[in-house]
Amino acid sequence: MRVSLSHDKGLARITVEDGGGGLPEEVWLRLEHGQSLRDPPLRRSSGGIGGLGLAIAQRVAALHGGSLRPLPSPDGGTRLCLALPLAQAQAI
Numbered sequence: 001m002r003v004s005l006s007h008d009k010g011l012a013r014i015t016v017e018d019g020g021g022g023l024p025e026e027v028w029l030r031l032e033h034g035q036s037l038r039d040p041p042l043r044r045s046s047g048g049i050g051g052l053g054l055a056i057a058q059r060v061a062a063l064h065g066g067s068l069r070p071l072p073s074p075d076g077g078t079r080l081c082l083a084l085p086l087a088q089a090q091a092i
Contacts, residue, residue, distance in 0.1 A: 001016065001017070002015075002016070002017045002067040003015070003016050004019075009044075009082045010085060011066070011084065011086065012086050013081060013083050013085075014081075014082040015079060015081050015082075016079070016080045016081070017073050017077065017078070017079040017080075018073065018075075019076060019077040020077055020078065022072060022077055022078055023070065028070065029091065031054055031055070031058070031070045032069075038052055054068070054070065057082075061082060064081045064084055064085070065084070066084035067081075067082075067083050068081070068083075069083075074091075
């Protein structure tokens with residue numbers, strides 16, 4: 001697992017990347033559209049990853065003026081890119 005932090009154009013960017021098996025295409029499509037992974041349920045027992053965590057995290061990022069994008073990793077795993085606006089210092 002790799003974690004990196006950078007900043008660009010007023011945004012802080014945090015990238016988390018793993019070299020695991022990656023996500024099925026169905027999951028990518030749902031995440032790209034901000035959909036829950038529980039509707040219809042993706043059960044762990046049938047190979048699904050289940051859960052609401054990524055959809056909730058995407059919504060929280062959006063509420064803060066940012067984004068959370070899942071991307072395929074060049075290493076075959078998953079890359080999550082969180083971008084949040086940097087705070088602007090107020091002149092006194």
